[in-house]
Amino acid sequence: MRSREPRPMRPTWVLLRKDLLLERRAPESVPAMVLFSITTFVLFHFGLGRDEVEGSLAAGVLLVTILFAAILGINRLFVSEQAEGGFDAVLLAPIDRTALFLSKAMALFLFLTLVELVAVPAFAILLLGPSPWDALGGLVVVLALVNGALALVGALVSALAIRTRSRDLIVPMIGLPLLVPALIAASRSCAPLLAEGGASWPAAKWLAVLALYDLVFGLLAYAVFDFLLED
Amino acid sequence: MYGKGLRALTLATLVALTATFALVVFWAPNDADQGFIQKIFYVHVPVAIVTLVAYVVGGIFAFKQLRTDDRKWDVRSYVVIHIALIFNVVGLLTGAIWAKASWGHWWVWDEPTLVSFLIVFLLYATYQPLRFSIEDPERQARYASVFAVIAGAFVPLNFMAVRMASSLVHPRTFATAEGGLPGEMMFVFLVSLVAMSLLFWLLVKYEITQKNVTWQIRALRRRLLGDDAVAPIGRSAAPTIAPEAAKPLGQRPRVSYENSPEARSRGPEEIAT
Numbered sequence: 424m425r426s427r428e429p430r431p432m433r434p435t436w437v438l439l440r441k442d443l444l445l446e447r448r449a450p451e452s453v454p455a456m457v458l459f460s461i462t463t464f465v466l467f468h469f470g471l472g473r474d475e476v477e478g479s480l481a482a483g484v485l486l487v488t489i490l491f492a493a494i495l496g497i498n499r500l501f502v503s504e505q506a507e508g509g510f511d512a513v514l515l516a517p518i519d520r521t522a523l524f525l526s527k528a529m530a531l532f533l534f535l536t537l538v539e540l541v542a543v544p545a546f547a548i549l550l551l552g553p554s555p556w557d558a559l560g561g562l563v564v565v566l567a568l569v570n571g572a573l574a575l576v577g578a579l580v581s582a583l584a585i586r587t588r589s590r591d592l593i594v595p596m597i598g599l600p601l602l603v604p605a606l607i608a609a610s611r612s613c614a615p616l617l618a619e620g621g622a623s624w625p626a627a628k629w630l631a632v633l634a635l636y637d638l639v640f641g642l643l644a645y646a647v648f649d650f651l652l653e654d
Numbered sequence: 655m656y657g658k659g660l661r662a663l664t665l666a667t668l669v670a671l672t673a674t675f676a677l678v679v680f681w682a683p684n685d686a687d688q689g690f691i692q693k694i695f696y697v698h699v700p701v702a703i704v705t706l707v708a709y710v711v712g713g714i715f716a717f718k719q720l721r722t723d724d725r726k727w728d729v730r731s732y733v734v735i736h737i738a739l740i741f742n743v744v745g746l747l748t749g750a751i752w753a754k755a756s757w758g759h760w761w762v763w764d765e766p767t768l769v770s771f772l773i774v775f776l777l778y779a780t781y782q783p784l785r786f787s788i789e790d791p792e793r794q795a796r797y798a799s800v801f802a803v804i805a806g807a808f809v810p811l812n813f814m815a816v817r818m819a820s821s822l823v824h825p826r827t828f829a830t831a832e833g834g835l836p837g838e839m840m841f842v843f844l845v846s847l848v849a850m851s852l853l854f855w856l857l858v859k860y861e862i863t864q865k866n867v868t869w870q871i872r873a874l875r876r877r878l879l880g881d882d883a884v885a886p887i888g889r890s891a892a893p894t895i896a897p898e899a900a901k902p903l904g905q906r907p908r909v910s911y912e913n914s915p916e917a918r919s920r921g922p923e924e925i926a927t
Contacts, residue, residue, distance in 0.1 A: 579804065583797060587787040597784065597801070600777035601808060604815035611819065632815055643807055647800045650720050 434518040438526035443533065445503060452499045453537050456492040460542035463488045464549045475552035482613030485546050486606060489539065489569065490599070496534050497577035498594050500527055501585040514652060524578055524648040532574040539566055551617065558622035565612045565625065568633040572605040575637060579644045582651045608632040660859060667856045670849035674842070682842040691755035696842055698748040700850040701741050702767055706809055708738035708854060709774065713806015716799035728795040729893050731802050733861045735781055736892075737854060742775045766817040773812055777805055786891040795893060865892070 446453060467484050468474070476484055504510050504523075513523045543562065547555040555562070576598060584593035612625035612633065678696045712734040719727035749768040754760045763769060784801055788794040876884045887894045 583784070583800060586793070587784065587797070588789070589783075589787045593780070593784055593787060596780040597777070600773055600780075601804070603773045604808075604812050607815050607819045628818065632818065636811065636815075639807065639811055640804075643804055647720070647803055650796050650800050653796065 431519070434516070434522035435525045435529070438513075438522055439529050442526060442530040446530075446534070452496045453534050456495050456534065456538045457541045459495055460488050460492045460538060461545050461549075463491065464542075464546055468550060474550075476550050477552040477617055477619040479610065479614040481551055481617040482610045484550060485543070485617075486569065486609050486613060488546075489535070489542065489566075490573070490602060490606060492538060492542070493531075493535060493573045493577060494595050494598060496531060496538075497573075497581045497598060498591055500531060500578060500581040505585050510652060520649050520652050521645060523652070524582070524644060527581070528574040528578040528644075531577050532570050535570045535573055539570070553617060553619050553622070555617075558616040561616040561622065561624055562613070564630065565609055565616070565633070568630065568637060569605065569609045571637040572602065572609075572633065572640065575640045575644055576601050576605075579640070579648065582648065605633060605636050608636065660856075660863060663852070663856050663859060667849070667852040670845070670852050674846045674849040677842045677845055681838070683836065683838055691752070694748055694752045694755070696846045697850075698745060698752055699843070700847040701745045701748065702771065703847065704850045704854050705738050705741040705745055705771075706774075706813070708734050708741065709778065709809045710806050712738060713802050713804075713809075716802035716806070719795060719799045720803070725795065725893065728799060729862060729865060730858075731799060732785075732893055733858050733865070735778060735802060737857045737861065739775070739778055739781070740857075741850075741854060742771065742778065746771055746775060766813070766819075770813045770816040773816065774809055777808065781805070782891040786889065789889060791894050 464484070467476075467488070471480075471484075501509075504513075513520060543555075543566070580594055580598040580601065583597065584590040587593050608629045612629040615623045615625050674696070678693050682693060682696065684690055684692070712731050715727050715731035715734060718724070719731060746768070749765070749771065750760050753762045753765065753768065761768070781798065781801060785794050785798050788797055872884055
C-alpha cells in the first residue's frame, strides 16, 4: 500500500513538469525570447549609435531587453491551459489552485533563466564595454531577484489577461507599469556592476527593494490568484 | 430616495471650495522664492493626497467585493477608481504647471510625486480597458477587483521606490530645515485638503446615485413595459448589473437577506448609497 502522507507541493511539481515537458517537446517561448533579446541588442546598437555601452546605460539596455522579452513569455504562459482545457482540469482536480500559480511562476522563472544564459553572454560580446567577469556574482544575484519579480508579476498578469478579449494588449499595459519599481531597483543595482573601470557591488538598499518587491507581489498573488480561476 | 444627504454634501463642498480659493488667493502669504505661482501647491498637493488615498480605498472596496461577492462593493470600487483617475489627471497637470513655473520645465524627473503619479496613472489607465475586454459581468467584477487589489498595494510600493531613486532636490514642503510650513500656510493647506476630500466624496456619491437611479428606472420600465421595451446594455467598462439592493421590491430573492438581520431592517434605498 502506498504511503498517504500529505505532500502539499506535489501538484505544483507535477504541473511544473508538464510545462517544462511541453516546452522541451515543442520549444516555443524560450527560443522566441532568446531571438528577441539578441535582435533587440542589435537594434540598440543602431538606435543608440554606439559600439559599446557601460554603467547605467548598459544596465538599462540589458534590463529593458529582458523585460520586453519576458512580456513575450508572459503572453504565452497560460495559452495551453486556455486552449486545451487545463483550467478545467485544475478546477476538477482535488488540489489547491495556488499550485497552478506556483508552477507557472516557477516555469517562467526557469524560462527567463534559460534566456539569460544566452542573452547575457550575447550582450557582453555585442555591446558591453567593461569585462563582465568581475560583475558575474553580482549579476547572478540581481538577475535572480529580477526573474523572481518578472515571474510573480508575469504569472499574475498573464492569468488576469488570458480570458479577456484583448490579452495581447492587456499584458503589456498592466505588466509594464507594475514592473516599474522592480526596473528602478534593478537598474540602480546593475549600474555599478557594469560601470567602466571595474565592477563594484550594488548598494544593499536596492537589493532590499527588489527583495521586498518580490515578497509583496508573492504574497499578493498568493492571496488573489484563486479568484481568477473561479468559474 | 437615492442620494440621501446629497444636497447637504453639495452645499458643504461648495462652501469649502469657495473658502479654500478665497483663502488661497487673498489670505495665504506669498512664497518668498516662487511668489504667487507657489499657491498652486494648495491645489496640487491635496489633489495628489486624495488621489493616492482613493486608489488604496478602491483596493479595499475591491477586496470586500472579493470577500463578500456583493456587487455593491464592485460599484463602489469602480466609481472610486474612476473619480480618482480624473483627480490623477488634475494632479499631473497642476504638477506640470508648477514645475514649469518654478523650475522652467514642464516635466522634472527629480520630483518623485510627479513621477510616481505618472506611473500610477499609466497603471490605472488600464483599469477600464481591462473591464471593457471582459464581457461576462461577474467575471468582470472579479477580475477588476483582483486588479484593484494589486494596484492598490502597488501604489505605496511604487511611491517608495520612486522617492528613493530621485535625487532629492524636490522641495520637501513638510519637513524643511526651518521646521516646515508656516502656520498660515499649513492652515490653508488643511482647509484645502478638507475641501478636496469633500469634492471627491461628493463626486463619488453623485456617480453611485446616478448608477443606482439608472438601474432602478430600467428595472421599473422592464416591469411596466415588458422585457422587450428596454434595450439591453451593450458591452461596458462600468458595472452593468445592479446590486440586489437597486432592484425594485418584490424582485429581490429573499435568500440573500436571510442571514443578515441588519440588511433586513434596512430599506432597499439606503443600501446602495
